Amino acid sequence: MTLISPWRADFPGLLALDREGQTYLDSAATAQKPQTVLDALLAYYAGGAANVHRAQHLPGERATRAFEATRDKAARWLNAADREDIVFTRGATESLNLLAYGLEHLFAAGDEIVVSAAEHHANLLPWQQLAARRSLKLVVLPLTPQGDIDLQQATTLIGPRTRLLAVSQLSNVLGRRQALHTLIQQARDGGALTVVDGAQAIVHGRQDMQALGCDFYVCSSHKLYGPDGVGLLYGRRGALQRLQHWQFGGEMVQQAGYLASTFRDAPLGLEAGTPPVAGVIAFGAALDYLGSLDAQAIGNHEAALHRMLLAGLHGYAGLRLLGEPETALACFTVDGVHSGDLAHLLTEQGIAVRVGHHCAMPLLQRLGVNGAIRVSLALYNDESDLQRFFAALDKALELLR
Ligand SMILES: *Cc1c(COP(=O)(O)O)cnc(C)c1O
Numbered sequence: 001m002t003l004i005s006p007w008r009a010d011f012p013g014l015l016a017l018d019r020e021g022q023t024y025l026d027s028a029a030t031a032q033k034p035q036t037v038l039d040a041l042l043a044y045y046a047g048g049a050a051n052v053h054r055a056q057h058l059p060g061e062r063a064t065r066a067f068e069a070t071r072d073k074a075a076r077w078l079n080a081a082d083r084e085d086i087v088f089t090r091g092a093t094e095s096l097n098l099l100a101y102g103l104e105h106l107f108a109a110g111d112e113i114v115v116s117a118a119e120h121h122a123n124l125l126p127w128q129q130l131a132a133r134r135s136l137k138l139v140v141l142p143l144t145p146q147g148d149i150d151l152q153q154a155t156t157l158i159g160p161r162t163r164l165l166a167v168s169q170l171s172n173v174l175g176r177r178q179a180l181h182t183l184i185q186q187a188r189d190g191g192a193l194t195v196v197d198g199a200q201a202i203v204h205g206r207q208d209m210q211a212l213g214c215d216f217y218v219c220s221s222h223k224l225y226g227p228d229g230v231g232l233l234y235g236r237r238g239a240l241q242r243l244q245h246w247q248f249g250g251e252m253v254q255q256a257g258y259l260a261s262t263f264r265d266a267p268l269g270l271e272a273g274t275p276p277v278a279g280v281i282a283f284g285a286a287l288d289y290l291g292s293l294d295a296q297a298i299g300n301h302e303a304a305l306h307r308m309l310l311a312g313l314h315g316y317a318g319l320r321l322l323g324e325p326e327t328a329l330a331c332f333t334v335d336g337v338h339s340g341d342l343a344h345l346l347t348e349q350g351i352a353v354r355v356g357h358h359c360a361m362p363l364l365q366r367l368g369v370n371g372a373i374r375v376s377l378a379l380y381n382d383e384s385d386l387q388r389f390f391a392a393l394d395k396a397l398e399l400l401r
Pocket residue numbers: 028091092093094120122123168170171172197199200220222
């Protein structure tokens with residue numbers, strides 16, 4: 001009996017791709033959306049769009065209520081202490097750029113920012129730019145061969161000059177869950193701020209901010225089965241208040257004058273202008289959808305598919321995995337085969353996988369490869385997707401060798 005996802009039929013986009021003969025194995029880049037998310041988007045527009053936080057009228061009140069309900073849902077999903085710890089942004093990338101700008105005033109020349117070698121560009125370049133602006137030193141934590149942050153080396157690299165630690169909880173290339181507790185504790189004990197990039201980790205289950213203990217956490221809706229153009233920034237009480245205001249305009253102002261103005265506190269003080277109202281409401285629908293499913297069953301399904309993926313890949317001579325992925329993805333190269341050529345042949349057979357540097361160019365350089373293929377799975381994938389992938393891989397490698 002082949003493994004079938006009980007949730008596949010909830011995703012019209014995936015069914016449409018099926019009809020087109022496309023096998024979608026790129027969910028780590030963006031996930032397909034369940035019908036309930038599409039319904040929520042349509043309901044907002046078809047039911048009468050209205051701006052939030054301003055209007056007294058019924059549609060405005062309704063939109064504000066639905067928009068703010070997502071703040072409650074996100075706070076519960078993250079076990080944040082307070083709904084006001086959640087700031088809506090346009091995505092994880094914007095959240096990280098907001099942080100790198102908003103915290104700039106806290107840094108002095110010579111301070112150190114610590115990241116890991118496995119960061120997505122979104123959690124590297126904003127800090128690199130900040131380091132250049134303020135003459136800071138960027139310190140990179142090395143990885144073990146499996147792909148974990150080397151905690152022993154981290155102990156010596158996180159030191160008295162460390163002002164900020166910014167690390168991803170789960171790499172989009174290596175698929176390793178990082179043990180961040182000790183790192184975060186160590187950084188905080190030394191007086192550093194801590195930022196966790198949860199863009200991949202949150203896809204695999206609820207997170208507990210109070211247990212994790214970080215100051216800031218970022219993620220995107222679109223990888224979590226919600227619409228794109230929406231993300232969030234979590235900041236523990238007091239941490240958000242240290243961010244300087246960054247975008248100025250409507251709604252973030254307390255008292256505006258021609259020559260000077262005063263601004264609101266977070267979260268609304270960091271949400272200038274009209275937000276993506278429909279997107280935020282539909283993000284709430286994505287959280288409702290996931291919350292209605294059996295998390296254990298999803299975890300088991302993804303783990304079973306992942307074991308099949310790894311077992312299948314191990315059968316190919318000369319195929320090299322990057323790291324030892326623990327979650328629903330695998331990045332690999334094949335000796336003597338150009339990844340671009342291989343990806344081209346897979347694409348021609350309707351297999352939607354990712355090829356290239358996966359927004360982690362320095363990591364791939366460090367691993368000694370200039371491109372790799374990534375297969376990533378989500379709760380809606382079936383064993384049949386993997387069977388089609390392996391059949392296409394056989395054919396492609398036959399042609400290339
Ligand atoms: C996708 C991703 C990001 C960036 O998210 P956007 O939605 O593109 O803003 C950051 N970090 C990791 C680990 C990611 O996978």
